[in-house]
Amino acid sequence: MGRMDNPGIWDKIQKSVQETEQLVIQNKNTLSMIKARQTLEYIVKLQCDKAGMVEGPTDTMIRELYRDKWISRSTAEHYLQILALGNRADSEGDTSPDNARLALQLLQEEAAIFSGETPPVRSQQSSSQRSGSARSSSGSRPRSSSRDASGSRVNASARQAASRTRSGSGRSGSKRRKKSGLDGTDLLKLLIPVVLIVILIFLIRLFSPKPTPNTETTPAPTTPPVTTEAPTTTAAPETTAPPETEPVVYKTTTTLNVRQGPSTDSSRIGKLDPDVTVEYVEDYDDSWAVIMYNNQQAYVSKEYLTEAGE
Numbered sequence: 001m002g003r004m005d006n007p008g009i010w011d012k013i014q015k016s017v018q019e020t021e022q023l024v025i026q027n028k029n030t031l032s033m034i035k036a037r038q039t040l041e042y043i044v045k046l047q048c049d050k051a052g053m054v055e056g057p058t059d060t061m062i063r064e065l066y067r068d069k070w071i072s073r074s075t076a077e078h079y080l081q082i083l084a085l086g087n088r089a090d091s092e093g094d095t096s097p098d099n100a101r102l103a104l105q106l107l108q109e110e111a112a113i114f115s116g117e118t119p120p121v122r123s124q125q126s127s128s129q130r131s132g133s134a135r136s137s138s139g140s141r142p143r144s145s146s147r148d149a150s151g152s153r154v155n156a157s158a159r160q161a162a163s164r165t166r167s168g169s170g171r172s173g174s175k176r177r178k179k180s181g182l183d184g185t186d187l188l189k190l191l192i193p194v195v196l197i198v199i200l201i202f203l204i205r206l207f208s209p210k211p212t213p214n215t216e217t218t219p220a221p222t223t224p225p226v227t228t229e230a231p232t233t234t235a236a237p238e239t240t241a242p243p244e245t246e247p248v249v250y251k252t253t254t255t256l257n258v259r260q261g262p263s264t265d266s267s268r269i270g271k272l273d274p275d276v277t278v279e280y281v282e283d284y285d286d287s288w289a290v291i292m293y294n295n296q297q298a299y300v301s302k303e304y305l306t307e308a309g310e
Contacts, residue, residue, distance in 0.1 A: 009046065010115050012042075013039060013042065013043065013111050013114070013115070016035065016038070016039040016042070017039060017104075017107055017108055017111050020032050020035045020036050020039065020103075020107060021104055021108075023100075024097075024100050024101060024104050027097065029089070029094070029095045029097050029099070029100035030089045030093055030094060030095050030100075032100045032103065032104060033085045033094065033099060033100055034086050034089050034090050036082055036103040036104060036106075036107045037085070037086020037090070037103075038086070039107060040058070040079060040082045040083060040107065040110075041058050041083075043110070043111065043114055044058055044079065045061075047065055047070055047071070048064075048065065050070075051065065051068060052257075053065075053068075053257070053268075054257055054264070054301075056264060059080060059083060060264060060265070062076055062079045062083070067267065068268065075110060075113065078106045078109070078110050079110065081102075081103075081106060082103050082106050082110075085102065086103065249277060249280070249307065249308040250277070250278050250280045250305045250307060250308065251275055251276060251277045251278065251305070251306060251308045252272045252273070252274055252275065252300075252304055252305060253274065253275075253304050253305070254274050254304050255271060255274060256271065256300055256301065256304045256305075257300070257301075258270040258271060258272060258291075258298045258299070258300055259299050260298065260299070261299060262285065262287070262288035262299045266299070269293070270293055270294070270298070272300070277308060278293075278300070280305075281297060283302070284299060286302070287301065287302060287303070288300070288301060288302060289301075289302045289305060
């Protein structure tokens, strides 16, 4: 997203993140996850306003932002994870401190990326807790980003590694490297989980119910008897063409998204400005209308169309 032009918006987001952190410190885990969700909803609404999207449910807006390439896949996954933790805390009263810390850490990172700043540096203990909780709760892959913040961390790590290499090269003459290898205890630790998994798979297959074969039979199709009567021809009644009526012209009442299908989940192929006349084709249902857009049929919401004469 890059640094925002309005500093007041970032001050509001930063203050909300700090309030979430204070709730975690005070062990008010349920309130902290709800606060993290509210901050996320504000960030998502700002991004949708910039993208010109119609406001809707938060999870739908997140998926549309990712589909239109306004956010990365990992950012969309983090947004959905913060939303799920906040909904669980709101509906079920979740008080897990691990979930509260995870929601805070994801919010801190995504808020920093949203503003174009480097994400906050966390301690080794909190980082390990976050990675363990993330793998157990969502199984998502580690983030990979080409932003300036990630590049700064990579360059800093490279400089630190080079410094350690130069400082250690002067003392390497009197030290020997340890030989890497696995002893018997390490091999046993690796084999025990494998054996347990094999036993578990065997027990599941042994006790799982076998599917019963479907013995239903379908009746043989019957063919109707063939008749040899000669077909009779009847004169078609004369029809008169209905009187021509003037077509109804519609125009937009606000900025309107044009989609490939009659659903907000369908891809957006364009946008119409307010008071623009549309080439109306027909009603698709009570909510959607079919129009001609760029020499092809497309769909718009009927709620934002009105007759040109009104």
